[in-house]
Amino acid sequence: MGTTDLKNYSFNEKIDTRTGFGVGLLEVGKINKNIVALCADLTGSLKMGDFKKNFPERFFQIGIAEANMMGIAAGLTIGGKIPFTGTFANFSTGRVYDQIRQSIAYSNKNVKICASHAGITLGEDGATHQILEDLGLMKMLPGMTVINTCDYEQTRKATHAVANFLGPVYLRFGRPKVPNFSTEIPFEIGKGIKLQNGNDVTIVATGHLVWESLEACKKLNKKGISCDIINIHTIKPLDEDIILESVKKTGAIITCEEHNYIGGLGESIAGFLSKRKPTIQSYVATNDTFGESGTPRLLMKKYGLDSETIVEKTIKLIEKKNQLSSK
Amino acid sequence: MGTTDLKNYSFNEKIDTRTGFGVGLLEVGKINKNIVALCADLTGSLKMGDFKKNFPERFFQIGIAEANMMGIAAGLTIGGKIPFTGTFANFSTGRVYDQIRQSIAYSNKNVKICASHAGITLGEDGATHQILEDLGLMKMLPGMTVINTCDYEQTRKATHAVANFLGPVYLRFGRPKVPNFSTEIPFEIGKGIKLQNGNDVTIVATGHLVWESLEACKKLNKKGISCDIINIHTIKPLDEDIILESVKKTGAIITCEEHNYIGGLGESIAGFLSKRKPTIQSYVATNDTFGESGTPRLLMKKYGLDSETIVEKTIKLIEKKNQLSSK
Amino acid sequence: MFINFLKKKSTQGYNLIQNFTFTIVKNIKKLEELVPQVRRDILRMVHGVNSGHPGGSLGCAEFFVVLFFHVMNSKNQFSMDGEHEDLFFLSNGHISPVYYSVLARNGFFEISELSTFRKINSRLQGHPTTHEGLPGVRISSGSLGQGLSVAIGACLSKKLNGDKSIVYSLHGDGELQEGQNWEAIMYAGSKKVDNLISTIDYNKQQIDGSTEDVLSLGNLKKKLESFNWIVFEVDDGNNISNIIEVMDIAKKETKKQKPIAILLHTIMGNGVDFMMHTHAWHGKAPNDEELKNALSQNKETHGDY
């Protein structure tokens, strides 16, 4: 046990990840004229307005018909288009799972499924809109690349990466304004990012939980606990090496995601570690419940998705690790 | 290591699990007049014909409109009906995930989603019909009970259990004829069944893989490897105790399911063991690929879902266990 | 102040006015008097949490008032099964503010509970749900396009139970772009579900603009008729007398082998001048200034929550 010198991640502003998508989409649209965008009556929420304004003939307003949108996107790839679909995460996945499965994944179409308002931080609209299963839905589809970005800049970069990548992608982002700290951090699909170095525990985080884990790390450091912090933005394919290397050092792992603990990133990691190196693990995730209305901040607290929860669970996890090793 | 006296499971006939459902449905229909059945143009495949014949006014032919079927089922519960919906597993889950989510699971409606032709043993129809993600889809829904039965008799009993259970249920069964060996074995939702006692490895199996694991057990026993065999028919809620007790004894676990290894029973087990007792695990499951056309038997062989694969993976797993413990 | 005490219903053990003889309020004036109060509730709820959907809610205020205070035959005590009473399903769940206001004013729960709208730990979720046990709600909605199927299921249940009451439902016009509706429309038309009266909030607006611009519904009456529905069209769907009249006629057309649709031409944002005739207020809350202005246009007739 011991503290370490922490890297300092600062930010100039809080800004939503979906704006990172909107800006990125406009940028890639300027670069590649084969990029087209589709939206199901949520252009403003998805921040697709600028793309629409700049490329009206490459923007397709589908109406409130998400299944049709996925099929049309699949068809658009025939003839060389690169379609980006935009709607809320629930309507991007659960509503259209079979359409994605057959017309996109099994057909191997180059469609980018871009999903905003994922998770509980969607806030006041409540449970029908707060999908906490979308990562699980998309990770089960053979051939699907699954990405969950953590801030504006990572989302913008991911949008570029996704545009240049050949194959179906699920790109998940959110609604609330969050610290934009990763301006200097490069983004590569499938490559985890080591944000802090430590020895006592591995903290793997994705999406909005990345900032929370950095906050938790600071608090834990003060308590004499040093953490390896890894940002896994690509849920699939999973960067197993960066995780394995870390847990070999720390012997304990805590996974943090805005998702049901059932079926999410945490289970993916438990699944592969159980084959390679079984490791004591703790889950910062929703506890198999639906969400509810409320402000993002209050909901993150109530559903155990904030830095305080990470701190608590980390302390307990380390206790458990020590018990196990002293047996 | 050592052999054990094996319990002998015999069968008089091979018969499909879906016939167990059809017979069970007729039986519960006779007992409880609130039970109604809905089908989306697959009455014969689902073996719902006898229910329809006996209770024509309680049978609803919905046509090829699975989303509407799920909504109608939810509505039928209002006024006290207990609806059983019937279609293939893909169209019971992936096609209608959001409808199940909102109108059934979140609304807590007493609907029984009965799904035939699950998995790769659906056979010749091929990948668009062979869902290998349905357990994962349904297990992520808060409040959903998820059951995958292994033979005719277990399916028949499960249909009774499900009829008497209050709350949404996903009941998964299959197309091919398989040994009907569990006539004497009781069925209780949420309670795993110990089929064989052994010390070297825990084999957890569900659905069509249960018989394969019993076959594997015999072969392994001859090689001097004794196996704990557990039939987990209820994927959710998971009988953690029976698994935990077993792995404390054996120190290694192999999970067998007709499902993608991503998101299935195996990951659920890795997930909970990682919290309680991290254990080396091996997966008998499809390897994140779509299926294809072929006979059930050839497909089970090609996709590594047969007893031979279980034997091979068990032997490798025990080697790994021994390496780990000798470290 | 008379109306909110007409019926007190709850599953939670509030004081119930027992043996209350059910009174259909025929007095159009009194229904009209309630409308500005419902509008105030909507505006104040949405303003209070700076989120929610005032536009569609305001456009349907008259419809909800007529439905709950004049049309529907319901019992004093709320039960999920709703046997031998008329049922209502809201498919376009985002207009929950008007639903909650009218439920509360109709005695399903305390009016004061409106203040919890969209706040954490509330029964008044952003979209209506059974999950928190709010009396009056029998299905969760919010994800569009699912409510008609559910309403049909309830119709079938009533038929099996020999229950002669009627099932009502409400749907957005943009919502009709969802294919599940057309599965349900085909089913109800072909299978002669004739204890169903489904109203469309035909305000010609949705989130991204006018429905005409987003994805035109074309001739909706012709569409529904081609699916074997009886269709009534109400040109001014914000007029209480019109709504009463069409609902009375529609009721008489039930049990005639066909489902019934009412195309209710409404004005989104009705009753607040700067919110009317635009999609801009579909899902946007007024700020303090705007609220004041909006409230000044609607008299407090039954007491704010």
Added chain:
Amino acid sequence: MFINFLKKKSTQGYNLIQNFTFTIVKNIKKLEELVPQVRRDILRMVHGVNSGHPGGSLGCAEFFVVLFFHVMNSKNQFSMDGEHEDLFFLSNGHISPVYYSVLARNGFFEISELSTFRKINSRLQGHPTTHEGLPGVRISSGSLGQGLSVAIGACLSKKLNGDKSIVYSLHGDGELQEGQNWEAIMYAGSKKVDNLISTIDYNKQQIDGSTEDVLSLGNLKKKLESFNWIVFEVDDGNNISNIIEVMDIAKKETKKQKPIAILLHTIMGNGVDFMMHTHAWHGKAPNDEELKNALSQNKETHGDY
């Protein structure tokens, strides 16, 4: 034997007849001659694996022959993008046998490959798929109701590319019960997708019985017209001349601001007396005896695979 050498297409490097001048076979007699051969292929494929869907396949034999040998303007070499050639999407993927037979007979792949239908490691999956790289297939189908959306997407892509060719699609009548079709029908009608000719295999049968009994489609022409489609109806959709005629007319109606539907009244199981006019053979293979009988009704005109 003339027809299967007309064009040789493949992505796999078979011998290609290069620079083959594309010939539209106008000779109705020759098209008619091919039909019994296609029926034989269907029957033998399905019999060979004791699974698959002969009924719908047989009913569409004439349509496929006309479409691929007369109507569609396509290139010698198959490419996924299909630029500047007509495209075809099969939405009711279960009738893959007729699709495969006609693709093979049209030179997309070796005729002998038909013998691998539904067997393990085959490119001829139970339902058509791009997953195994079979030339001629541009989308996977099998789960019903998705093909029209895909075809529309391809139409939009062609428009963006300034590609004047036409997109064809085929759909089951029972399949139209799926709501996604109505989303797509609404989209194509409202957004004026006018480079699309969608045919409905209007055989009035589906798995559980007649479409009338299962869930009636009512007046389908009226329905589609109410969604702003041009609709042609062909009373005898198993007559080659009729199909040629309607396709020629339909083609002339493209680029006129409306999508086009063809209601092709077909006979399920056409060409095999005991399979006709019933849903019984929707998804059932003939046994040895039945196959013999069925083949005796259809002459081998182009050589069995």
